[in-house]
Amino acid sequence: MFEAAELGRKISRADFDALAASLRNELLDLQFALRTADFPVIIVFAGVDGAGKNEGVNLLNEWMDPRWIVTNAYGPPSEEERERPPFWRYWRDLPPKGKFGLFLSSWYHLPLMERAYETRTLAEMDERLERIIHFEKTLADEGALIIKFWMHLSQKAQKRRLEKLEADPLTRWQVGPQDWDHWRIYDKFTAAGEHIIQRTSRSHAPWTIVEGQDSRYRSAMVLTTVRDAVARHLETRAVARKVEAELKRPPAAALPPPLANQPSILSSLDMTTAVVGEAYTQALQEQRARLARLQQKAREKGVSTVLVFEGWDAAGKGGAIRRLAAALNARDRQIIPIAAPTEEERAQHYLWRFWRHLSRAGRTTVFDRSWYGRVLVERVEGFCVEEAWTRAFTEINDFEEQLAEHGIVLAKFWLHITPDEQLRRFQARQTVEYKKWKLTDEDWRNREKWPLYEQAVNDMVEKTSTRLAPWTLVEANDKNHARVKILTTTCDALQAGLKRRKK
């Protein structure tokens, strides 16, 4: 694989200058066009030490307008980062639409090191690589352009390069003992590199191997590859938007009659369940005390909890969350109300705004509405194309799997009320002065789409209620029952999570 990158390719100064004359303007023009485009550009630099990874990043920053470029380089995970799932730090740093994001020592660094130093088996490496493939696919599916450069040097050339850097007082700092360590296990490094490239070179995120010996050749390769890829992607996305418009279907078509009148997962609930009087007060107190105790332990052990609340309008999410939050130390929990995304959030992948809110170890994060908006409101209202919300089921499962693997306790609640009960509550809100603000026209409109939402909820539970992250359907006609069930389920999940951590 790397034979083709050890041929001694080089470019003369005159040739390079001739190329550079037009190239700089082309790149600036493209960067300008990108600013109003609907996708970010993600550029990964990896490869052999001394082959020009840093130079590549600097080059792009020099040749283009650095205000529209975000550069990210990673060391060992910080304490903050270790407390979240491994991909948290990469999600946090993703460039928004219209910008370039350059990544050094990125998500490829760890698998490469682990294989070069043989601290992991090939099968374990492959698991990591599959996660990477899905990560990049998730971004590409939403339009991101991903360009990956593998900068290569032969072992001999690497030695010369390191010696040269060491000889110059100005660049000596760039070479550490680690570089020479890597040089000594060059073969293992390149074997691991070959495997990585082969596995993760997918059409949505291909690798370009760059011969790194001659700095002008290297620069020309990086710059022209970026230019061609961005130009092409601008064109492809423009066509894709036309296609989307052409394929646009009425949002969330209902099923044909005999299939539409079927019971849903919600119709199997016993909506008469209720807890009254003393039993309620006692259960509430008990479970809140239990939750406080468990949260204390969770804080000590660093076990985080993520609670997701979805449900019909007026189903009582707010009240349930308040009662739950009361049992938790405010320092140890955050409540994230999810409304329409902000401008900053709209410029990112739709999962980005949820990744960013993952808390440090031992805390509880309560999402009042969540990433499930994609397969609920966005599906029913047609805010995204069908292809996007059907794809979301997989993306959400991947996301939640990463939470679970990190030891995060995840509980998801759908608060269910009957249409009659909703009407009663809407009417009550209209009459009680201090509750009026809670009822909007949108609530009435949503109510008309009840069957479509019911179908969406049914699909959501079917596709995302997994052993790792099950849904709890809460019969919420009786608010007392709902609150006790939510508290009890949360406690049970946390208890089980603490037990798993002990093992």
Next chain:
Amino acid sequence: MFEAAELGRKISRADFDALAASLRNELLDLQFALRTADFPVIIVFAGVDGAGKNEGVNLLNEWMDPRWIVTNAYGPPSEEERERPPFWRYWRDLPPKGKFGLFLSSWYHLPLMERAYETRTLAEMDERLERIIHFEKTLADEGALIIKFWMHLSQKAQKRRLEKLEADPLTRWQVGPQDWDHWRIYDKFTAAGEHIIQRTSRSHAPWTIVEGQDSRYRSAMVLTTVRDAVARHLETRAVARKVEAELKRPPAAALPPPLANQPSILSSLDMTTAVVGEAYTQALQEQRARLARLQQKAREKGVSTVLVFEGWDAAGKGGAIRRLAAALNARDRQIIPIAAPTEEERAQHYLWRFWRHLSRAGRTTVFDRSWYGRVLVERVEGFCVEEAWTRAFTEINDFEEQLAEHGIVLAKFWLHITPDEQLRRFQARQTVEYKKWKLTDEDWRNREKWPLYEQAVNDMVEKTSTRLAPWTLVEANDKNHARVKILTTTCDALQAGLKRRKK
């Protein structure tokens, strides 16, 4: 996940008849439209025994024209099948464009059983599932529509169903002791099923879970899902073709000047290498005897060999293959000349025609030109869109990885001659009467595209020369040297393969 498929959904006879009236015609119309479409429909049935997998297959055969439907069900692999990589039998049975292919006990069967009976770890299952994801992606990328039904029953409902089948003398044969075995480990089955669905439900091949208790509901779900998916895919593909036309670029654009004039992997070869006189005769005899001995052992051990020959026109592929073949028992080897695909082959995925030629264990298969046509002639001549040939590198690596994993010895040869030498040979062919047929106008045309082909060869070696399946570049200006090098390399590879098998 399966809670949503245990709700007791059913459809009355009257409702079903009302739906059926239009449905049958719609399906027949779609099937007719499909016949001239550019994609096949692959339908997988999996799930709980007794939930209607067989009935689903029969249903589609009854409701549509069975002449355009291929039904495939799999038992344990036959001796013939065990001698090839596991996916060979599925590739063989893929429906051509315009047809439906129904699959029972398909590629999902083994991972499901292994997990239910816990003969494999979850990590091993995940590896199998990744292969499946890539298999389905490869087909979908070429346009295939993939529909997957998971037929579900609760444990109680399954019991009732099995008892009912047993009670009827006409259906008693359908229930074996294995069905009851599966029923007893129902929980493990559904846990494995959930994991499979979650992992392999991708946007290019989503699962539909069908509640299997009521036969009319089940039928309506299967039939309407197929109808909607086919109708949608016909529409999507029509748009995709328009997009392809719009994005069509000049085939295989050459690199910009300073980057195009670079040495390629071919320019690093020493083209003066030659073997003459006695040395040639002796080396040839030695290596042929060695190959004969090794092939004998390979036959005994069941180690297969696949040899791939690519090279410039007139580089001497034919002569080299003849000399190599002479050392092998004709029973034990086959030579597959690859020309333009036949009509039958054009109706399939481009890799299909190579899968079909994989030989039984212990044999040698020589491909005179190969699957690399995709990234050579098809790329340079623009026979496929750029997106297709860039994707092919990954597809080819996946394919070859499956060969290697199965213990097949793989050697790939690029026969290189210089342009001058080619000209000399072309001219010689023109003058020698019995060689004239070998030279066509196309050869002259290809010659004009030398730089484009050289770039394509360089990329091919860079992206597909892997440790498992390396390319051997053969300096073929001297035919003797080429023949000896090919023989020796083949022997070395076979010897190493036999050694691996012993371990």
